[in-house]
Amino acid sequence: MSKLSHGSTNSASPVTHFKVRVLLVDDQLIIVEAIRRMLDGHPDIEFHYVSSAAAAVETAVNMKPTVILQDLVMPDIDGFALIQAYRAQASLASVPVIVLSAKDDAKLKAHSFAVGANDYVVKVPDQIELLARVRYHSSGHISRLQRDEAFRFLRESQQRLADANIELQKLAALDGLTGIANRRRFDEVLPVEWQRAQRERKPLSLLMCDIDCFKHHNDSFGHQAGDMCLKKTAAILTEHLKRPADLAVRYGGEEFAIVLPDTDAAGAVQVAEACRAHLEALAIDNTGSGFGDVVTMSIGVATVVPGPESSVRELMERADKALYAAKSEGRNRVCV
Numbered sequence: 001m002s003k004l005s006h007g008s009t010n011s012a013s014p015v016t017h018f019k020v021r022v023l024l025v026d027d028q029l030i031i032v033e034a035i036r037r038m039l040d041g042h043p044d045i046e047f048h049y050v051s052s053a054a055a056a057v058e059t060a061v062n063m064k065p066t067v068i069l070q071d072l073v074m075p076d077i078d079g080f081a082l083i084q085a086y087r088a089q090a091s092l093a094s095v096p097v098i099v100l101s102a103k104d105d106a107k108l109k110a111h112s113f114a115v116g117a118n119d120y121v122v123k124v125p126d127q128i129e130l131l132a133r134v135r136y137h138s139s140g141h142i143s144r145l146q147r148d149e150a151f152r153f154l155r156e157s158q159q160r161l162a163d164a165n166i167e168l169q170k171l172a173a174l175d176g177l178t179g180i181a182n183r184r185r186f187d188e189v190l191p192v193e194w195q196r197a198q199r200e201r202k203p204l205s206l207l208m209c210d211i212d213c214f215k216h217h218n219d220s221f222g223h224q225a226g227d228m229c230l231k232k233t234a235a236i237l238t239e240h241l242k243r244p245a246d247l248a249v250r251y252g253g254e255e256f257a258i259v260l261p262d263t264d265a266a267g268a269v270q271v272a273e274a275c276r277a278h279l280e281a282l283a284i285d286n287t288g289s290g291f292g293d294v295v296t297m298s299i300g301v302a303t304v305v306p307g308p309e310s311s312v313r314e315l316m317e318r319a320d321k322a323l324y325a326a327k328s329e330g331r332n333r334v335c336v
């Protein structure tokens with residue numbers, strides 16, 4: 001029996017060419033050969049046969065024919081009983097059955113239809129007529145397969161689109177250079193954390209970090225060195241976060257921000273100081289900057305327990321002010 005060969009099952013295209021899978025059930029090999037010659041060589045048709053009635057049902061269940069050509073007179077089981085046996089199988093209940101009978105007999109025809117046949121052809125039929133009947137009875141099945149295929153393709157396309165959207169949303173929240181969250185993410189998260197802190201009457205801390213004399217580093221060591229320094233700084237900030245809700249973002253240029261929910265001033269200063277010391281310890285060359293020979297950063301820390309009158313802007317302003325103080329007091333320090 002040849003291999004199942006409906007169209008491609010990959011999801012690239014809904015265009016598939018389903019073949020008509022004909023199963024001939026006949027004990028006479030001369031008939032099998034005659035029918036085979038009529039059906040073979042048509043690209044839309046796949047010919048299969050079984051000559052033993054005893055094996056017919058099992059063969060049919062396994063090969064899932066589009067249409068069955070059924071001989072009536074067979075040695076062990078007659079064609080009528082076989083048609084009834086097909087109809088008792090869920091997978092064969094609606095497969096079209098064309099009776100192939102030696103006799104052009106009205107009673108046999110009537111009985112064939114009574115036990116569930118869909119058509120009756122006197123053998124040996126004319127090739128054109130047989131092809132027409134086989135294709136006619138298969139058309140519903142093929143169009144169902146095509147419809148299923150089209151639906152499957154549609155479902156998969158929708159799933160791919162949804163996945164791509166999720167990926168896009170993730171990408172839209174990330175900074176392209178450093179891979180950490182970006183300003184957009186910060187703008188989403190900070191108000192949410194602010195409201196949570198207000199509701200739960202818990203402290204919320206914000207760190208604004210700015211690399212010192214970064215323009216000098218860029219000018220003296222090149223833009224690529226500057227980019228590398230930004231990546232290292234981003235990695236340090238992320239490394240020093242302890243809780244899942246903590247968020248480090250590249251706020252813009254050489255400025256970073258850290259949001260620390262449920263963290264008091266002492267805890268926030270501790271994180272800030274650890275980040276500052278870590279960057280300094282990397283000892284990235286910044287000779288000639290006028291403020292030390294290695295890259296450092298200044299960090300402003302603000303902590304609030306949001307009251308009913310306070311606003312998220314207030315927290316930002318306080319962190320900015322603290323950063324400004326850290327710069328004016330000599331850089332490479334943490335100010336509150």
Ligand code: GH3
Nearest residue numbers: 210211212213214215216218223224226227253254
């Ligand atoms: P200060 O200590 O006062 O913060 O001085 P500064 O030189 O760090 O600050 P300034 O704002 O004058 O310079 C920031 C520099 O950061 C200038 C800009 O070229 C550089 N910069 C901003 N974004 C990027 C980037 O994506 N890559 C690189 N390599 N440099 C950047």
Ligand code: MG
Nearest residue numbers: 027071073074
């Ligand atoms: Mg026979």
Ligand code: MG
Nearest residue numbers: 210253254255
């Ligand atoms: Mg700056």
Ligand code: MG
Nearest residue numbers: 210211212213
């Ligand atoms: Mg700077």
